[in-house]
Each structure stands twice: as structure tokens, then as C-alpha cells.
Amino acid sequence: MPRNLLANPRFGADPFTLGVASGDPASDGFVLWTRLAPRPLEPLGGMEPRPVAVRWEVAGDARFQTLVAQGEALAHPELAHSVHVEVAGLAPDRPYWYRFRVGREESAVGRTRTLPAPGARVERLRFVAAGCQHYEQGLFTAWRHIAQEPVDFVFHYGDYIYESADHGAGPFKANGRTYDEVRRHVGGEIYTLDDYRRRYALYKSDPDLQAAHAAVPFWMSFDDHEVDNNWASDFDQDGTPPEAFAFRRAMAMQAYYEHMPLRRSAMPQGSHMQMYRGARYGDLLHAFVLDTRQYRDDQLYGDTLAPLGPEAFAQRSIMGAAQERWLYDGLAASDTRWNLIAHQVMVMNLDQRKSPAPGAVAGGTPTYSMDQWPGYMANRRRLLDCIDTHCKGNVVNVTGDAHRHYAGDLLQDEGAPGAEGKVISSEFLATSIASGADGKGDDDAYSRQVRADNPFLKATTDKRGYLLCDIIRKEWTGDLKVVDKVTKPGGKLSTYARFIIENGRPGLNRG
Known part of the structure; x- marks a missing residue:
């Protein structure tokens, strides 16, 4: 972990004001994104210029009863406290749900999907x-x-x-x-x-x-x-x-x-x-x-x-x-x-x-x-x-x-x-x-x-x-x-x- 990591971060406002997103899907995963910005129009989104650890979770259901992947990513000030998580090892051609946590705060839930397996027959x-x-x-x-x-x-x-x-x-x-x-x-x-x-x-x-x-x-x-x-x-x-x-x-x-x-x-x-x-x-x-x-x-x-x-x-x-x-x-x-x-x-x-x-x-x-x-x-x-x-x-x-x-x-x-x-x-x-x-x-x-x-x-x-x-x-x-x-x-x-x-x-x- 970086020596200047912001431990136990606390926010005066929701840090997930810019939402969540996923993209570039593969047959076994996808990219998950968010950015910490409690005051989004201020420099660095109102964040202190120190890295922050962000937890991420992927579930097989919308209620997160079955977690299939989870981990921690660092939101660096050099990248405006954005987070890009490349998830892999999942099943092909099915939906997944994801969210982020930092300190006591939790993001909205996003829904995404993996690609079908290469060569698999796809009807629609x-x-x-x-x-x-x-x-x-x-x-x-x-x-x-x-x-x-x-x-x-x-x-x-x-x-x-x-x-x-x-x-x-x-x-x-x-x-x-x-x-x-x-x-x-x-x-x-x-x-x-x-x-x-x-x-x-x-x-x-x-x-x-x-x-x-x-x-x-x-x-x-x-x-x-x-x-x-x-x-x-x-x-x-x-x-x-x-x-x-x-x-x-x-x-x-x-x-x-x-x-x-x-x-x-x-x-x-x-x-x-x-x-x-x-x-x-x-x-x-x-x-x-x-x-x-x-x-x-x-x-x-x-x-x-x-x-x-x-x-x-x-x-x-x-x-x-x-x-x-x-x-x-x-x-x-x-x-x-x-x-x-x-x-x-x-x-x-x-x-x-x-x-x-x-x-x-x-x-x-x-x-x-x-x-x-x-x-x-x-x-x-x-x-x-x-x-x-x-x-x-x-x-x-x-x-x-x-x-x-x-x-x-x-x-x-x-x-x-x-x-x-x-x-x-x-x-x-x-x-x-x-x-x-x-x-x-x-x-x-x-x-x-x-x-x-x-x-x-x-x-x-x-x-x-x-x-x-x-x-x-x-x-x-x-x-x-x-x-x-x-x-x-x-x-x-x-x-x-x-x-x-x-x-x-x-x-x-x-x-």
C-alpha cells in the first residue's frame, strides 16, 4: 500500500456522485468503473490529494446474496480518484451485478453482462x-x-x-x-x-x-x-x-x-x-x-x-x-x-x-x-x-x-x-x-x-x-x-x- 494512503476515509457528501459504469466486456469478465468525487465541480472532485482504497463486489444476483468476485482497488489522485477494475474468471453470456464501497459509503448498484464464449451459437x-x-x-x-x-x-x-x-x-x-x-x-x-x-x-x-x-x-x-x-x-x-x-x-x-x-x-x-x-x-x-x-x-x-x-x-x-x-x-x-x-x-x-x-x-x-x-x-x-x-x-x-x-x-x-x-x-x-x-x-x-x-x-x-x-x-x-x-x-x-x-x-x- 502507498505510504500516503488515506486510511479510514470519511466524506461530508456522497463520494459516488458520478455513478458507476461497466464496459469492454469479455467472455469471462468486464471493466468496472467509478470515480470518487463528493464535490464533483471542485478541483479533484473535492477529494484530498491522497490515494484511497475502494472495495468492489460482483454478484450473481441483484440482492448480492451470491458474491462471485470481490477485491480492493486504489483510487489515485493522479487519475482523479477514478477506479478501473478488470474482472475476470466469470461465466460467459450471463448478467452480473456490481457495486463499490469506500469508508462507510456505498455506490449505486450496476448491472453488466459477459460475452458469449468464443464460437458459441448465439441466436439473438x-x-x-x-x-x-x-x-x-x-x-x-x-x-x-x-x-x-x-x-x-x-x-x-x-x-x-x-x-x-x-x-x-x-x-x-x-x-x-x-x-x-x-x-x-x-x-x-x-x-x-x-x-x-x-x-x-x-x-x-x-x-x-x-x-x-x-x-x-x-x-x-x-x-x-x-x-x-x-x-x-x-x-x-x-x-x-x-x-x-x-x-x-x-x-x-x-x-x-x-x-x-x-x-x-x-x-x-x-x-x-x-x-x-x-x-x-x-x-x-x-x-x-x-x-x-x-x-x-x-x-x-x-x-x-x-x-x-x-x-x-x-x-x-x-x-x-x-x-x-x-x-x-x-x-x-x-x-x-x-x-x-x-x-x-x-x-x-x-x-x-x-x-x-x-x-x-x-x-x-x-x-x-x-x-x-x-x-x-x-x-x-x-x-x-x-x-x-x-x-x-x-x-x-x-x-x-x-x-x-x-x-x-x-x-x-x-x-x-x-x-x-x-x-x-x-x-x-x-x-x-x-x-x-x-x-x-x-x-x-x-x-x-x-x-x-x-x-x-x-x-x-x-x-x-x-x-x-x-x-x-x-x-x-x-x-x-x-x-x-x-x-x-x-x-x-x-x-x-x-x-x-x-x-x-x-x-x-x-x-
Whole structure:
């Protein structure tokens, strides 16, 4: 034990204000997480800067009558008194319950689940994809609904926090609309380790988000706002010298690790984290969780919507060479019924041209997002070629970041010169939890334009919510779940659209 261990700790307030979480499940265990923070918005969460011993327990029942694993972990001040416990030696494919104790205090109880044994026959799997949870722009109502879904895991595609400054008192604008104030960030734009820690503490204090984390294991992934908007590898959007930006990125990644249920293998080394990884759910699903931020080439054309110039087809990568090899080798060797590629930004080559006149829905010059896969067309071609060669009809891409639901098919270079027109895979892009406030629905000018100019796009709507996937051996069903409002409490959940993919036959069908 450390010489400076805080023995017999006592707290003037609940030290488990940020809840509990689990993640990165394996067939014999998972990661358990919590952070001691009795006063979460204060430096070090109101903790004394000394390590603290935290007891953890895992049970086979919700009442903890049968303990199957227990132990003690140290919450170090160097890691904001966070705790990451890697539990192993448990039975596969079953639920477990867990909790933490420190001094006289006890955490809430969380529920998690191990993976099926490798190669075991699995008949059904359900999961949610969600992210983009801007605290100021809406309540986390969708997380409360997710907590009530009977799913096996959540894929969080990123934008867990937003780095922007407090918008100030009064109404705010989102998507061209003005909304009454919902809630506010604390402080200005975040740069320091203390800044990032306080922002995570603010977000993780939300009871709906805590409920979801306590209900199901998460596969975590970050996108851009965990560091800075639209950052790419060594570059931010402001032209900061890379050697200076590396310090901000390192602090952001440390705070991210401190607040997520991640394994020690993901602990940051300077400004790098090992985040791409895979998991097998028996013989039913092989999941590949990608990292499309740390290794990408910088965005083209000033990171704007732009036509596809020759540079977009150059040998550039959104994944980096090592991650590409890992993914393609994994797909080539996969023997599961389905493969999931879970990543951050849109794969569809979506023409988002500006209409030439008010009210028009077509015409104008085709333009594409340089922050998404269309800005990396050579990499996109390699990905779809690999899927077409090795995994015909059993790969589904699940992404996010765009603050609206999209569902569409993936063709090689759809909309580009020489397009083949062959459906190779499909993509569900999950809308935001809160970013964009209540949204406009599906009859705004943008929705009309993208539907008119992209025949492979099957649905889109600008409402908040999440994606629910229900996978059986013969088909994959994707429900685009929406909440009618997030700027006021009590948002109601509904299904905007349902699509089905038949195993071995790529392409979305209306459900």
C-alpha cells in the first residue's frame, strides 16, 4: 500500500456522485468503473490529494446474496480518484451485478453482462448506438429510455462532452432556431486537465446518463469534441502548432480515460490512446470498434463542404495504415454470421449541395463533407472492396456525429464519376442524444435536398434519439428511435423508421 494512503476515509457528501459504469466486456469478465468525487465541480472532485482504497463486489444476483468476485482497488489522485477494475474468471453470456464501497459509503448498484464464449451459437443480440450529448442543448432524456431497453451493450460513438464555453444566460440558438435556456456549461472553452475533468463531472452528474451506464456495459469511442471540434491527428481547427496541440490532446485523453470504463491497455501514453479493438459475440457477431480521429490525414479544402476534387481520391487514410491492416485482416478472417463496423463519422458519399435558390431541392454543385469518409475516397474504396471480397452481405456500418438519423446503402463511389451502382453494405447513422436541441423533423430544406440528390439514402430526420439494432441469424433490424423533445422534461419515445437487412443480401428493406 502507498505510504500516503488515506486510511479510514470519511466524506461530508456522497463520494459516488458520478455513478458507476461497466464496459469492454469479455467472455469471462468486464471493466468496472467509478470515480470518487463528493464535490464533483471542485478541483479533484473535492477529494484530498491522497490515494484511497475502494472495495468492489460482483454478484450473481441483484440482492448480492451470491458474491462471485470481490477485491480492493486504489483510487489515485493522479487519475482523479477514478477506479478501473478488470474482472475476470466469470461465466460467459450471463448478467452480473456490481457495486463499490469506500469508508462507510456505498455506490449505486450496476448491472453488466459477459460475452458469449468464443464460437458459441448465439441466436439473438440487441444493442444501442448513441452519442453527441451536448449538455447545454438538451436534456439526456434518450439515455433514460436506453436504460430501460433490454439490450446487451451500448456503442457510444463519441462526443461524450463538448469543449465549448458556457453560452451565457438566456436563450440559445441551435439549427437556426432559438430555444429557451435548458442548462449551462461551467466556465469557458476547456484546455487544461482540470477543465476537462470538471466538464466530464458536469456531464456525468446527469441522472439519466448515470442510469444508462448502470444498466448495461458500454463500448466507448471518442470523436472530436472530447478534444476539440474536428481535430485530425496532430492538427486542430485553429492552426495551433502540432507540438502545442499535443499537450491539449494529452490532457483531454487523460481526462477521457479517467471517466470511462476502459481497460488498462487504453491508458494514454502521452497524447495517444489505443482505442480501436474488436469483440466477438459467439458465432453471431464480430464487432470492430474503429478510431477515425487519431490517425487520419488532415481534412482537405479547409475542412468544408466541397466538390470531390482529385485530392479526395489520393492515397490518404482516415484510419491510418496499421488500423486499416487490422480491420481488413479481421474482416478477411471473420467467420461470424454478421460483422459490425462501429465508428464515428458517415461512410455514405452524401451529396450535401446547397440549393441554388430558396425552396429548391435540387440543382447546384454537388458538395461533400471533408470531415467524413468522402474526404478519404481511396480509403473508402479499400474498405468497400474488402467487404465485397470477404464479407458479402453480412457487414453493417454504424456511425454518428451528424446530429440526425440517416439510413442508407453503401455503393462504391456512389454519386462520383464511374460509380458502379452495386450495393456492398449498409449504414445506420445514429442521431444525437441532445446536440441540435429538439430539431426540425424530416421536412426541412436540408432533408428534402439530401433525399432528392442521394437515391441510396433511405431515410433521414433531424430529431434526437438513438439507434436500436436487433440481430438474429437471418436478419438485422435497425430502429431509428426518436424523442419528440429534449428542451423540456418528459420527451416521448417513438420509432421513426425501421429497416431490415437479410443475411447474405446487402441492402436496406423497409420493416
